[in-house]
Amino acid sequence: MRLFFILCFLSLNVLYAQQEKKPKLVVGIVIDQMRAEYLYRFQDNYSEEGFKRLLKEGFNVKNTHYNYIPTATGPGHASIYTGTTPENHGIVNNDWYDRALKKMTYCAVDTTVTLVDSDKKQTHNFTIGNRSPRNLKTTTITDELKLFSNGRSKIIGISLKDRGAIFPAGHLADAAYWYNIENGNFVSSTYYTKQLPEWLIAFNNKHKADSLLNLTWNTFLPIDKYIKSGVDNATFEKVYEGREIPVLPYNLKKLRKDNGNFKLLAEVPYGNTLITQLAAEAIKKENLGQGKETDFLTISYSATDYLGHYFGIRSKEVEDTYVRMDREIALLLKTLDKEVGTNNYTLFLTADHGASDNPHFLKQSRLPGEFYSPKKIKEELNTYLSREFGESDYIAFIDKTQVYFNKMTTPKELIIKKAASFLKTIKGVKAVFTPNVPESSLYKNNIQNVINNSFYLENSGDILMHFHSGWMVERPYGTTHGTMYTSDTHVPLLWYGHNIPKGETVKKYVITQIAPTLSMLLNIPLPNTSNSSPIEELFKTIKK
Structure with a gap:
């Protein structure tokens, strides 16, 4: 009996020690425009190492929603990482009308900073250079981690979209990097640095975007396996310049010149491929998860959003995009396992908003729209x-x-x-x-x-x-988002890794509960206007 109590005591001490120990790295993944149902509708074509691994070995918060309008990329990323809504963080949309200037303004614009690119000819480009988090009115969970560690935690944000890199990384980030549609490079602004790090310059010099744009986008699996989407040639899908119908495959080498060249990469699945490659390089070259303090890498996959806007939520193109997205997640997890260690990182995966059915589709299906x-x-x-x-x-x-x-x-x-x-x-x-x-x-x-x-x-x-419900702003093809209906508010939320139990909950949670959950997991302060309620099921209570 005495031995039994000793073993119980030791087990409790080990469990307490595990809970006190912090992850070496936190990875926040946002998949732009991912509806919660995509985890299940396309599941038969997913591998065992991507979304399914997170579902089986992690924790699934199945009933997660946004709780404001419009649901859009800028406010979505801001809300995830500040733990609050536009009422406090001020990012009410991707763009809004500036009453003082009497014109539209962009959510991440900052005219006091300029572009930083490894291509010096590009540094005059104000379109993507005047960017920073200065319009964000509150602190982020990444800011709080930086403050708590007295600057020793490394915070890096990456995305194809500037707002998808900037708002998650916060005000105090070491860096935020986004995609330059003019030349295929990843860039930043003078808010963060005067010069890109050598590793990123070397990454840009490999011209990966150019190589990916010389590929042909065909279905990853035989198209007859894609039974969870509609016909390939739907009337409300985008037709690329140089094509007559919206049907796979797409020869990007032939299409790129007439469809924005490097801009086109952000609008096909290979844009997500480039982000995974950049994330792997950042983990290695920045030694993320190798120090005494917890580091934080924020990743936002944006090509999914462009593809949804172009082809709609029932398209073969979107189904293929998520089949490929699954493989990107698998590759990212493999990199984290190797470089940081399988139980040394905590990861969450969510989306900045969902998307609605095109009214053309709704009418054809005898649904209101x-x-x-x-x-x-x-x-x-x-x-x-x-x-x-x-x-x-x-x-x-x-x-x-x-x-x-x-x-x-x-x-x-x-x-x-x-x-x-x-x-x-x-x-x-x-x-x-x-x-x-x-x-x-x-x-x-x-x-x-x-x-x-x-x-x-x-x-x-x-x-x-x-x-x-079912009403959408006029558009020639694809889908959009912004409403307070579940089609736009219901998003996935998966947790995985260090100190994350296996399981799921159907209790309703809102997106602003991600930040307080991270605060409690890391034992750091809440962002200054954050929701204070974490996702309770992630925390195990131990009776003393």
């Missing part, structure tokens, strides 16, 4: 307000969810109330919200909480619109 035109709504609303208050240009900007007004001599509150009443009569509009004039909101229930999470006074519109 329609398109709407923000331009047409703007014209109708401006005509109405001109009749009510006199001829003028009342609307500064309108997008698929938000309306911004110009300054007027008529009290703005009165204009907003009248505009809200009119918008409610527009076909397809389900609800209208006026956060600055709350008593005039025309729809109040639990959706109001979503609107509160979405609204940041300086950057948000004066009116937020909510359309009926």
Whole structure:
């Protein structure tokens, strides 16, 4: 009996020690536009080493959702890593109307910094160079790790999209690297550094993007195995310049010149291949996970988003993209196992938003769905307000969810109330919200909480619109996202690695609970406006 108690005591001590020990590396993976159901719909064509490994050996938070609108890349990445919504972090969309400048502004723009590229001829490129996290109003989990370690933790973010690299890496990152569509290089800005590291210069000099663009994109597996997608030649899919129909295979070498050249790589599965290659190089050359402090690598795969926008969620192209994405995850895990150690890293995988079915598909399937035109709504609303208050240009900007007004001599509150009443009569509009004039909101229930999470006074519109399910902003092909419906809010969330139990939960969680979970796993402070509730099932309670 005494031996039994001694063994129990030793076992508990070992378990406590394991819980106290931190991972050497945290890896955050965001797959742009990945719907939660992709884990299951395409599963028969997945390998055992990618998504299935994470599902079988990790923890699956099956009912994870976004809780604001619009669901988009900029706010999605910001919300994951700050643990809060646009109400606090300020990234209300990828772009918004700047009332002071009277023009659109980009979520990651920063005119005080410039491009850093290994190709010196490119350093004048302001389109992708003026980038930093300065518009992000709160700290990130990566910032808190950097502060907690007194700067000794290494933080690196990588993505094809600048916003997918910058917001996850945070304000205090050692580096954020993104793809230059002009030359195929990975670049940064002077916010982080004056010169790229030698290893990245060497990586760029291998011209990997150029090599990948000389390949032919065919299905990874025989196309007859792709039974979870529609016909290959659908009428609402993008047709590349130089092609007559949207059908695999695609000879990229022939298509690249007329389809943006290096830009094309971000819009085919090989863009994800390049990100995996860069991640492996960063792990090795930056010695991530080799120091005394926990390091953090953020990875955002963006090609999945472009492909969804082009071909839609039922396409052969998207099914093949996720079959290939599975192999990229497998290769990344293999690299982490080798370079960091199988139980030395903690990894999570999620998405920045989902995507909805194209209304053309919905109609063909006898399901409800329609398109709407923000331009047409703007014209109708401006005509109405001109009749009510006199001829003028009342609307500064309108997008698929938000309306911004110009300054007027008529009290703005009165204009907003009248505009809200009119918008409610527009076909397809389900609800209208006026956060600055709350008593005039025309729809109040639990959706109001979503609107509160979405609204940041300086950057948000004066009116937020909510359309009926199945309604989508006009587009010639593919899909988009942005609504508060589950098609856009429901995303995967998988945890794997050091101190992560095996299992799953169907309890509903929101995306802002990733950051507090990491805080509790790492025993570091929460980001300063973070949700404070972690994913409880990941933590085992030990009775003393």
